[in-house]
Amino acid sequence: MYIFIVNPIAGNGKGLKVWTKARKELDKRGIAYRSFYTKQAGHATELAKQLAELYKEKITAMIAVGGDGTIHEVMNGLSKNAHIPFGAVPAGSGNDFVRGYGLPRRPLSALNHILKRSSASLPRYDVGVYHLGHKHKGKRYFINGIGIGFDGEVAKYTNQASYKRWLNTLKLGPLAYFISALRLLYKYQTKEVIIRVDGREYVFSDVWLVAICNIAYYGGGMKIIPDARPNDGKLNICVIDRLKPWQVLLALGSVYFGWHTRLKAVKLLKGEMIQVTSEEPMTVHADGEIIGTSPIVLTIEKRSRIICK
Numbered sequence: 001m002y003i004f005i006v007n008p009i010a011g012n013g014k015g016l017k018v019w020t021k022a023r024k025e026l027d028k029r030g031i032a033y034r035s036f037y038t039k040q041a042g043h044a045t046e047l048a049k050q051l052a053e054l055y056k057e058k059i060t061a062m063i064a065v066g067g068d069g070t071i072h073e074v075m076n077g078l079s080k081n082a083h084i085p086f087g088a089v090p091a092g093s094g095n096d097f098v099r100g101y102g103l104p105r106r107p108l109s110a111l112n113h114i115l116k117r118s119s120a121s122l123p124r125y126d127v128g129v130y131h132l133g134h135k136h137k138g139k140r141y142f143i144n145g146i147g148i149g150f151d152g153e154v155a156k157y158t159n160q161a162s163y164k165r166w167l168n169t170l171k172l173g174p175l176a177y178f179i180s181a182l183r184l185l186y187k188y189q190t191k192e193v194i195i196r197v198d199g200r201e202y203v204f205s206d207v208w209l210v211a212i213c214n215i216a217y218y219g220g221g222m223k224i225i226p227d228a229r230p231n232d233g234k235l236n237i238c239v240i241d242r243l244k245p246w247q248v249l250l251a252l253g254s255v256y257f258g259w260h261t262r263l264k265a266v267k268l269l270k271g272e273m274i275q276v277t278s279e280e281p282m283t284v285h286a287d288g289e290i291i292g293t294s295p296i297v298l299t300i301e302k303r304s305r306i307i308c309k
């Protein structure tokens with residue numbers, strides 16, 4: 001049996017529309033499933049946790065219907081049941097998960113792909129682990145990437161912005177992040193940041209953002225770390241340091257193609273154990289959801305059976 005956890009408000013109501021079509025397809029094909037709607041933020045995690053315990057080995061796969069935030073929540077709900085195959089039917093505004101894992105972008109194609117692939121034996125993929133604060137307490141997971149600094153502020157601003165809703169209606173969701181970045185560009189104060197990667201320390205004096213990713217994409221299609229792969233056992237780091245606001249603007253334009261990595265101010269690192277501390281707390285997002293402020297400690301585990309390409 002398939003379990004679908006549906007965020008009806010993802011992508012400004014796209015979640016419900018996508019699910020209505022997906023349900024018709026499942027019914028037409030006589031596929032056994034149960035579906036549950038999320039009622040508020042955080043609910044997808046609770047549902048995934050409870051349903052995994054309730055239905056255990058009867059579950060063929062657990063599928064999130066929504067955006068990257070819903071996917072993040074469902075994956076965290078499966079933290080104690082990471083053997084359950086996990087997939088997503090995209091219905092959000094950013095949809096970086098499907099880009100990064102090579103899933104079809106059209107919801108019904110993604111559904112058909114999931115139905116075909118979920119019975120196959122699935123390998124375990126890397127999942128990022130984060131702990132906020134200095135202590136290794138309160139372990140949580142991320143699947144796409146973490147953004148610290150300017151990027152965290154952009155995610156926070158975008159999630160509250162009214163234009164995210166109408167851009168979603170026009171199917172231009174990813175543009176919302178770009179507009180937020182433009183609006184915050186001249187207000188943002190860069191910070192000194194210390195990053196420890198597998199025991200080696202790097203000091204950066206004027207940091208705009210630190211991105212720590214499991215896949216190449218984040219922020220709704222930005223190819224922030226073109227080489228990041230979810231099966232190489234490493235987290236990839238991109239630090240953007242010492243740029244003037246207008247240079248950040250240029251970098252932002254080029255990030256959709258991954259060309260920003262040619263800039264001198266862009267430093268790429270890779271590792272398994274990462275610690276980020278800053279002179280002042282910096283806003284942090286995980287998979288687009290604001291989770292708090294730095295300092296943060298990150299590691300990687302081979303965990304989730306992700307239904308992908």
Ligand SMILES: Nc1ncnc2c1ncn2[C@@H]1O[C@H](COP(=O)(O)OP(=O)(O)OP(=O)(O)O)[C@@H](O)[C@H]1O
Binds near residue numbers: 012043067092288
């Ligand atoms: N019923 C609900 N009412 C209000 N918020 C909800 C509900 N269900 C889930 N949420 C919250 O909605 C937020 C947005 O969901 P999601 O990220 O899936 O969509 P999105 O923002 O449109 O897509 P993306 O993250 O790909 O840009 C998440 O923070 C989630 O916790």
